[in-house]
Amino acid sequence: MSDPVILFFILGLIAGLSRSDLKIPGVLYESLSIFLLLAIGLKGGAALAQNNPSALLVPILVVTFTAMLVPVLAFLIAHYVGGYERADAGSLAAHYGSVSVVTFAVGSSYLTRLSVPFEGFMSVFLVILEIPGLLIGVALARWSAGDTRWGVLMHEILAGKSIVLLVGGLMIGYVSGEQGLASISPVFFTLFKGLLAIFLLEMGLVTAGRVADLKKSGIFLISFGVIMPLISAAIGIVTASLLGLSVGGATLLATLFASASYIAAPAAIRMAVPEANPSLSIGASLGITFPFNITVGIPLYYAASQWLLGASL
Amino acid sequence: MSDPVILFFILGLIAGLSRSDLKIPGVLYESLSIFLLLAIGLKGGAALAQNNPSALLVPILVVTFTAMLVPVLAFLIAHYVGGYERADAGSLAAHYGSVSVVTFAVGSSYLTRLSVPFEGFMSVFLVILEIPGLLIGVALARWSAGDTRWGVLMHEILAGKSIVLLVGGLMIGYVSGEQGLASISPVFFTLFKGLLAIFLLEMGLVTAGRVADLKKSGIFLISFGVIMPLISAAIGIVTASLLGLSVGGATLLATLFASASYIAAPAAIRMAVPEANPSLSIGASLGITFPFNITVGIPLYYAASQWLLGASL
Amino acid sequence: MSDPVILFFILGLIAGLSRSDLKIPGVLYESLSIFLLLAIGLKGGAALAQNNPSALLVPILVVTFTAMLVPVLAFLIAHYVGGYERADAGSLAAHYGSVSVVTFAVGSSYLTRLSVPFEGFMSVFLVILEIPGLLIGVALARWSAGDTRWGVLMHEILAGKSIVLLVGGLMIGYVSGEQGLASISPVFFTLFKGLLAIFLLEMGLVTAGRVADLKKSGIFLISFGVIMPLISAAIGIVTASLLGLSVGGATLLATLFASASYIAAPAAIRMAVPEANPSLSIGASLGITFPFNITVGIPLYYAASQWLLGASL
């Protein structure tokens, strides 16, 4: 709880709720997200360079496959339990099927703080998991409508800012190795947590702005925003134990599964499923799931990983 | 004089006066001020964590009380000597009764450079002193007009960006302690002086833009901008000696008293006393008092503190 | 090739060509260029402080003189070989006669990476060389038109952002010395290469946007963008050997001569020679010469300097 990074989020939340005139300029927000994406990519790439990337093939296939369960479950719950129409249920599925880069960053900051080691290639999963859940969500929303321009959509996602920066960072990190990155590491590594703190201040402000939406959205959506990440995290931890990941790796995989996208998914859904109500899915992912994950979820996933993987030793 | 931070201010001043097209983007300015406020708050909070905060109660009361003399004196001088109407005199009082965060930062940079120690809790005074002077200025301007919406005004000030960031930083710093801040200190502490330098470059440009206003404003306002801080600094040093602060602490308290607000005060006055002419008070605080304080004032207050507190030993 | 800084440029190029929605906010671009200009100036100034500046008088005169050959040659080639009118040929001459700060930064990053030492005062040449080529280009364009407001133009250039920041940084660095800069060096020196990397990412995006222009501009302009820097670099290396510079110094001087301006020159030309087509000269300098220099040119100039100066030992 006393990770200062989280305290910045809470400060932003309080400032927003008390209607402070504090505003993080939009450009600073964009600049910081460019920074975070590049930094995570670079770090992952440098870690990959120390491994044999081909050894990742099987884990990637397994993770991709189990991760697909998340949007399907999310759709079923939202459609049949929550009573949402296909469009909205599909939109929720896409958001929860994709991942949140900042939640991942907070998770790795949490582990670093506790000195819990984790596999360096986790950020490869981050990249891989961003896309399939999104596509499944769109497919479920569009089922039988049959007028989706998949080509345009794929381009929108693959050439989207987050994929370009993450993959670009990964490749530069992989080609350069930790040595080669030495000259740029004061910016991308040393400053990482401090800039993440400023980013989370902004996230707090944005989340505060979502609280009004939440009041309208009712009890189902709020429960969904808490229960869905718990289900996904459970799938993530089981997957991690299948793959023999460390406790730290399992925590991060659970965090990834549990996290819901609020950057890539909203943009893609707005284009592919315009009849979905965006305040529903962003409200849930940003207003509930994001704060839940970074405050309560991550420590919980860590405890669960310790318990399960400790037991399996 | 050769603190590079001041040289950046002078560079900005020269660039502005020679009508260079150099412009610091507004967003960079805003981002840097968010940074400075958070950093000062964090540093103060970490220092507080090493003290017993309850021991600060008496000093805070004493400082708040003597600080109230500043806006009252400023109002009397501006109204009766300068001949300004209530609105403008009250506006000047509010600006000089409040404080300037950047002047404080330059002051602590000055002391650090000379390796003069000072009490870590000085930034608590910074927070405390931002508000009462402002309120007194508004009250003096509105006297007998009786139509001020004090509730709105208090919210405007208390939920204003600078208070939120300073107090938020203080609390995060206090909760986390110096240890807890280690991971974010490369951003908030190591980069402090360099980013302050860029901020001062912008301040130089802005000050240059005020020179035209000054020409119109005449000899009284210019003298006011130099004499008022000297009077306030004297009150500050006497207060510091009453409280038994160190020479460094006395210098910083004098700097705080002498500094005039140009961020919080203009915004609040614009809302509460719209008939006041903003170019008067910003012209004086930013065009005269700010450059005076950072170049001549601070070394002077240091010399005076040495002399007075050295004598009282 | 595996300098990560160049890889960021290539990432930007690929993102731009594949029509990614990645965008570097304009304000971030402006902030980074302010940073780079100041940092280069400060570094040069600190280096100058360790030398005797008067010893630079003769080298400066020699370099200024030989550098004037560049715009004249560029004009003759563009006008007589390329068949461009005076305005466009003069505009090209101004762009190639002036210099590119970022190309210089990449050059010094290249040498640092290889641990090749170079004279600290090279950035003085950077400042000196920015202006005369520009003026010659304008003069050649305006020849016999005789309606140029030279006073306005000189002010536009001398008070322009890049000169102000470079010269300002130089002077602050010179006055403060390396010791005096210690407190701000974490920002201006430690972060240099990382921020240069982000800047080059943006340069890649911008260059990608120029490729469409290039298609229209035909074979002459493309050849000009490659051959002109080779000619200029040759002049630079010969000058360096006359002056007895080190291999590193010769490489940087060649890089300066070979580089073409795309910040100061376009702005000045737009004011002084509005009838010139800006997409011609920016297309050539940014679309061809800049990428050529940072990928192929600089290693080439280094090899040539080694060969020539090694031979002359």
Place this chain on the structure above:
Amino acid sequence: MTSRLSVRKLITVICESCLEEAITSAAKEIGASGYTVSDARGSGAHGLRDGSWPENANIRIEILCDEAIATRILDLLLETYYSHYTMVTFVTDVGVLRPEKFQHRASQSQG
């Protein structure tokens, strides 16, 4: 083309940026269904406002509404703000698509 367009008033207010909150919320209270704001800089009777500095920036507020609401907004501006603030206002007749979008609040406030 004109068949689908209904005539409404477009009020454009250019003023110092610190009035953003005050004017837009007043317009909504009066009954405007919405507003649009963008950042601007400029010069006028109060001198240069170049936006280099937040305190020094202008905004440009646009409000589409019917004539009754427009009159009340103009009244408010004249009474409350014109004497002390940097401000310029102009009104144009425009044809809007989907006029019903601009009615619900207006009719509330008139009913």
Place this chain on the structure above:
Amino acid sequence: MTSRLSVRKLITVICESCLEEAITSAAKEIGASGYTVSDARGSGAHGLRDGSWPENANIRIEILCDEAIATRILDLLLETYYSHYTMVTFVTDVGVLRPEKFQHRASQSQG
């Protein structure tokens, strides 16, 4: 003065920023010779859009064109975007300098 000015339509669309690419390229396809976009924030039937966050920002698109093109652009907006997106559109008659600048593409698309 009026001698040099020709009457054209100015369409102003205020909408969520993710439509920038889609609407501007559609306008060019239909035959508009150009467009201008600026960033905006605002409030309307879909609530507050304060631009603090990219997903939450508006843009303001202006298209100068003749009546025929204007009709087709309004048709497109109504058919394709109005039902699902945050959007407001208004049309004004304006006098333009150098009307030939706005014709070449228009005549292509009509020819």
Place this chain on the structure above:
Amino acid sequence: MTSRLSVRKLITVICESCLEEAITSAAKEIGASGYTVSDARGSGAHGLRDGSWPENANIRIEILCDEAIATRILDLLLETYYSHYTMVTFVTDVGVLRPEKFQHRASQSQG
């Protein structure tokens, strides 16, 4: 409502951002009492100007003035800038509040 509004011309110039200083100061010299500028991007006869880069950005200048001044500003634009710069201009009739704000300089320059 109309009683308080006087008709004036609103000139809107969309052009490359480097002309900001030149055009606004010329407008003031001619006698305009002020102007408003905001940042923009766009596309037209000179191709895409997406503002990703300062050299590549547009601005949108608005000048409220009477007909005589408007004529002189349009003349200036046509003579001095139209041939070499990226530029689009349109003029609208608008009703302004407080018309006297737009007169003092105009009458100076005419007197």
